[in-house]
Structure formats: C-alpha cells, structure tokens
Amino acid sequence: xxxxxxxxxxxxxxxxxxxxxxxxxxxxxxxxxxxxxxxxxxxxxxxxxxxxxxxxxxxxxxxxxxxxxxxxxxxxxxxxxxxxxxxxxxxxxxxxxxxxxxxxxxxxxxxxxxxxxxxxxxxxxxxxxxxxxxxxxxxxxxxxxxxxxxxxxxxxxxxxxxxxxxxxxxxxxxxxxxxxxxxxxxxxxxxxxxxxxxxxxxxxxxxxxxxxxxxxxxxxxxxxxxxxxxxxxxxxxxxxxxxxxxxxxxxxxxxxxxxxxxxxxxxxx
Amino acid sequence: xxxxxxxxxxxxxxxxxxxxxxxxxxxxxxxxxxxxxxxxxxxxxxxxxxxxxxxxxxxxxxxxxxxxxxxxxxxxxxxxxxxxxxxxxxxxxxxxxxxxxxxxxxxxxxxxxxxxxxxxxxxxxxxxxxxxxxxxxxxxxxxxxxxxxxxxx
Numbered sequence: 507x508x509x510x511x512x513x514x515x516x517x518x519x520x521x522x523x524x525x526x527x528x529x530x531x532x533x534x535x536x537x538x539x540x541x542x543x544x545x546x547x548x549x550x551x552x553x554x555x556x557x558x559x560x561x562x563x564x565x566x567x568x569x570x571x572x573x574x575x576x577x578x579x580x581x582x583x584x585x586x587x588x589x590x591x592x593x594x595x596x597x598x599x600x601x602x603x604x605x606x607x608x609x610x611x612x613x614x615x616x617x618x619x620x621x622x623x624x625x626x627x628x629x630x631x632x633x634x635x636x637x638x639x640x641x642x643x644x645x646x647x648x649x650x651x652x653x654x655x656x657x658x659x660x661x662x663x664x665x666x667x668x669x670x671x672x673x674x675x676x677x678x679x680x681x682x683x684x685x686x687x688x689x690x691x692x693x694x695x696x697x698x699x700x701x702x703x704x705x706x707x708x709x710x711x712x713x714x715x716x717x718x719x720x721x722x723x724x725x726x727x728x729x730x731x732x733x734x735x736x737x738x739x740x741x742x743x744x745x746x747x748x749x750x751x752x753x754x755x756x757x758x759x760x761x762x763x764x765x766x767x768x769x770x771x772x773x774x775x
Numbered sequence: 776x777x778x779x780x781x782x783x784x785x786x787x788x789x790x791x792x793x794x795x796x797x798x799x800x801x802x803x804x805x806x807x808x809x810x811x812x813x814x815x816x817x818x819x820x821x822x823x824x825x826x827x828x829x830x831x832x833x834x835x836x837x838x839x840x841x842x843x844x845x846x847x848x849x850x851x852x853x854x855x856x857x858x859x860x861x862x863x864x865x866x867x868x869x870x871x872x873x874x875x876x877x878x879x880x881x882x883x884x885x886x887x888x889x890x891x892x893x894x895x896x897x898x899x900x901x902x903x904x905x906x907x908x909x910x911x912x913x914x915x916x917x918x919x920x921x922x923x924x925x926x927x928x
Contacts, residue, residue: 535792541856548859552866559870566874567881585819592815600808603849607804610796742793748851755850762841765815766834770822773830 528743540745547749551756554719558760561712565767568704577772579698579705581690582647584638588769591634592761598627599758602727602751609748612741614734621731621747624754628724635717639710645688647706709768716764719757726750797854807848814841 526536533539569576605620642648686698730750733739739747818837826833847853852860894903 536794537790537792540794544855544859545862548862552862555863555866556870556873559866559873562870563874563877567877570878585822589815589819593812596808596811596815599811599845599849600804603804604801606851607798607801610798744794748796752850755845758849759842759845762845763835763838766818766822766838767831770818771831771834774823774825 526742536742543745543749547752551752554756554760558712558715561708561715562763562767565708565712568708569771572701572704575699575701576705578696579702580768580770580772581692581694581696582642582645582688582706583709583769584641584691585769587634587638588765591631592765594627594631594634595758595761598624598631599755601627602754606744606748606751609734609739609744610741614737614739617734617739617747618731621727621734625724625727625731628720628727631720632717635713642706642710646686647688648710649703649707712764712768716757716760719760723750723754723757726753797851799848804848807844811841811844814844 529536529539533542601620601623605617605624608614608616608620686700686702688696688698690696727750730746733746814837818834821833821837822830846863852863895901896903
C-alpha cells in the first residue's frame with residue numbers, strides 16, 4: 507500500500523513524467539505501482555482460497571464418508587436465513603463494486619456513501635448470523651455441548667437433557683452410542699447420530715472463519731472510508747479502495763460456496 | 776448492457792504511465808447483481824427437488840456461475856492483467872489437487888466402516904488410528920431407543 511504520508515511533491519519537470527505524491531520511489535509510474543498492488547492482492551486471495559480449501563477438503567471427505575448423517579443434520583440449518591444472508595452479501599458486493607467505480611471517476615462523496623452501505627450490509631450479515639448461531643447453541647448443537655466426544659461423556663446419564671436436546675443412550679455391539687434428539691428447522695423431531703457432530707463442527711468452523719473475514723473486511727473498509735473522507739484518494743490513485751473491495755468480494759465468494767454446501771445440499775423432504 | 780468509457784479509447788494505447796481503469800456503468804453492475812440474486816433464488820428452488828447424487832453437482836454448478844460473475848465483473852478480472860486471472864484459477868486447481876489426493880489417500884489407507892463409525896486398515900482389518908471410537912449404529916438397531924429419524928411430530 508502506498509505511503510500516503512510521504513510528501514515528495516512533484517519532482518519531475520515534464521507534465522507526463524511528474525512524480526505524484528502517492529507514487530512510491532521504487533516505482534516508475536502509477537500504472538506500474540497499481541499493477542504490482544493488484545498482483546500482490548491476487549496472490550493473497552489465492553492463499554485465502556487455499557486456507558478455506560483445507561476446510562472444504564475436510565467437508566468433502568466427511569460428506570463422502572457419511573452422506574446420510576450430513577443429509578439429516580443439514581435440516582437443522584434455516585434455508586431462508588441462509589438465503590437472506592446470501593442476498594445481503596451479494597448486495598454489499600454490488601455497493602463495494604460501485605464504490606470502486608465512484609473512486610475510479612474521482613467522485614469522493616459517492617465513494618463514501620457506497621462504502622458506508624457496504625459496511626452496514628456487513629453488520630446486517632452478522633446480525634442474521636447471530637440469530638442463527640444463538641438458535642443452534644440453544645439447541646445444543648455446538649460441539650461439546652449436546653455432542654460430546656464419547657471418551658469424555660461417560661458422566662452423561664441416559665435420557666439426560668442438555669439444553670433443548672436429549673441424549674439417548676442405547677446398547678449396541680459398537681458400544682454406547684449417544685443419540686441426540688432435537689427439533690429441526692422443519693419442526694420435525696430428529697434423532698441425530700453422534701456423528702452429526704462432524705457436520706455441526708464443520709458448520710461452526712467454516713462459517714466462523716468466514717465471520718472473522720467479515721469482521722476483518724469491515725475494518726479494512728472502515729479504514730478506506732476514513733482515508734477517503736480525508737481526501738487521500740483521487741481518479742489517479744484509488745488503489746486502497748480497489749484492494750479493500752477485492753477483499754470484500756473474496757468474503758462474498760467464500761459465502762457463495764458455503765451457502766449451498768451447508769444449507770442446501772441433501773435430500774429434500 | 777451499456778458500458779461507459781469515460782477515458783477515451785486512445786488512452787489505452789498511449790502509455791503515459793497513469794492508471795486508466797476500465798469503468799463499467801452503474802447499470803451494468805446492477806445487472807450483474809440482479810443475475811446473482813436470480814441464481815440464488817434458483818439454487819434455493821432446486822434444493823427442493825431431489826436429483827439424487829446430482830444434488831451437489833447442481834448446487835456447485837450454480838455457485839460456480841455466481842463466483843465467475845463476481846470474479847469477472849465485480850473483481851474486474853475481465854479488464855485486469857491475465858496473470859491475475861491465472862493466479863486466481865491456479866488456486867482452484869491446487870485446491871482440486873488437494874481434495875483429489877486426500878480422497879486417494881483415504882481410499883488406500885483404510886476403509887471406513889459405517890457400522891462401527893471408524894476406519895479399518897485394509898491389510899490387517901484392525902481399526903485405523905485417529906478419528907472417533909466406534910460409536911455408531913442406525914437408529915433401528917438401538918434397542919429401546921426412540922423411533923428412527925424423520926419421525927413426524
């Protein structure tokens with residue numbers, strides 16, 4: 507990111523070869539500096555995709571091993587809330603793209619307005635997520651709550667209620683499985699396999715890591731907004747607006763895959 | 776959809792060292808957003824139909840169309856350096872490699888025994904290290920347990 511506090515001033519004499527304030531000394535031209543910043547951002551986006559990739563890999567493997575349990579457990583996610591959050595994020599991506607467009611045209615106030623709308627959408631996303639999380643935590647679907655590791659849950663009595671779910675113990679050759687009884691989003695009583703723990707574990711970790719990215723994205727956009735209000739950007743120099751928006755679009759991209767994989771995939775009932 | 780060109784086209788060929796980004800019109804961005812919302816509605820609608828094992832492919836196909844729209848237009852890859860696009864696509868290729876090799880490893884290391892909920896070594900037939908201890912059976916096999924899943928209220 508360019509050091510905007512460095513005030514070198516115009517060092518060149520010819521108009522075309524002027525050295526503007528925002529251009530760092532190790533770059534020849536603003537164009538070169540912009541291209542380098544973009545390349546760096548895209549490399550960073552690639553590492554982000556690979557970081558989420560580890561979780562997507564875990565999801566793919568566990569889903570392939572346990573399709574029925576994933577199918578059953580996904581009925582505990584609310585499609586309407588998930589779809590609303592998708593639209594909220596898509597809209598925030600639109601306003602982020604429009605903020606960059608305004609910055610490209612040098613319309614400072616318009617850029618600020620679009621950035622504020624983007625940040626507000628991020629807040630709305632987190633509020634919806636809060637309602638989803640609190641409902642699931644209330645149901646006891648958080649790992650370690652209703653779902654305990656068999657090695658650590660010896661003290662749980664048969665039929666003991668944890669939150670609103672019920673742990674049921676039965677004797678099988680395989681040991682003492684603890685089934686979890688809870689009401690899903692369609693209002694049906696489901697008897698969840700203890701292995702549904704893996705689905706909810708992945709759900710909380712994947713959406714949680716995504717949520718952390720939403721918060722980081724909000725902070726970045728707020729920083730860009732402050733700099734924009736201070737008048738640090740212009741038609742010639744809007745790199746931070748562009749890169750901040752790229753980060754925000756990445757957050758959107760990850761959610762575009764998370765939503766169908768967690769909320770929608772499975773047999774409809 | 777109309778595209779605006781606030782910078783005259785000859786600026787692109789004339790390299791004055793300045794940043795001359797392609798500026799799409801606001802209507803164009805709204806059009807992309809409308810397409811994304813329609814695809815979101817479509818993916819929710821089709822989730823109520825059962826295509827069997829194709830469910831996940833249909834969902835991933837629609838998600839990939841949406842991701843392509845976001846990357847191409849919102850993230851400006853259409854007008855950006857080709858190398859950035861390659862960087863982006865390469866990350867997905869390496870992710871695919873990662874998942875495929877993990878699948879391959881899983882298929883050759885141990886076999887998953889659904890009845891016992893654990894992995895079994897192919898050569899010895901013993902439980903493979905790691906993972907949860909055997910804790911599973913289907914609901915119908917549990918004596919005295921409440922009736923099976925999807926019980927109507």
